[in-house]
Amino acid sequence: MEDIPVILLAAGSSRRMGGVDKLMQIVDGQPLIRRSAEIAGAVGPVIVALPPAPHPRYAALRGMDLDVVFVPDADEGMNASLRRAVAQVPVSARAAMILLADLPELTSDDLRAVLRSVTEHPDKLIWRGASSDGVPGHPVIFDRSLLADLAHLTGDGGAQAIVRAHLDQVHLQPLPGQNAILDLDTPQAWAEWRKNQKS
Template structure:
């Protein structure tokens, strides 16, 4: 199946005290570039970005991804979804929505969720979950939901669609808390880095 990935990276990092969470360094490169590289190893990637000029564009320099500037990004996540969905290829059978600030997700995790679309086809939504079953990311939407994604407004993401089609959502367990570890604040980053350092030392 043709399932491109939309990487949402147009948000304003309002809770980071002036820093840009997507430009924080992880494994020697900005988190945004790392997330895009992981996604690109799995499927074609569309990245929703703030309008240029912006350092996030520079962070993706040289990568084979399609950047889509979101003029109304201040509205919230759904402006990014609308803009990126309009850039989907005509033959896309589904789309994976991926947040750029999930540092524990791996290419294998994304592939696991993609595989569920093929293996458990009688659904509209396939969603990564923690190993104990809490829903998280990434989320794949069947092409039948593209028109609804293109009409979302506000900052609630696609949760209204997930709730509306709750009976046709398939959860895909991923290792640990990969599906839910997002880094929105300096405290989040400090805790995550400390935990990672402890794992390296153990």
């Protein structure tokens, strides 16, 4: 699956965190953004979209083998990152995996499970992680034929419009628990999650 790069979306501004960067929160002993890059790097080459430098996220990723994409228009929303990152996908890639950087329970095994579904369900165009009870989440793999559509998205809606347009071509791959959907967008959510981790 080396021909399926992972696009790690990490250019957002954590608007709901009250000035705290959620991607710099410590998870498993390291900043969340580095943890996310590590699990991505375990399954394929990584293209990471980052806000303009200087930014603490660059230091958190220092020394890693990543293709860094700068997103000067990150304030537009997620699709600015998608457009710029998709432009870096090699022409030889059969597909690309889109991964949000703020999923603290997702693992490299989860990413591998979604990657395997590409081979196991070759009749589909989109392969997507889901919670154990079937709620669609991340990561999401898009066939090469859909990358041009990703490259023309605007705003902050992500790739949902493309997914909706191809619902009959989507395979949902259940992952353990809430791994595919658990993101923490507020200090309160982080505090509650840490409390549950300790218990």
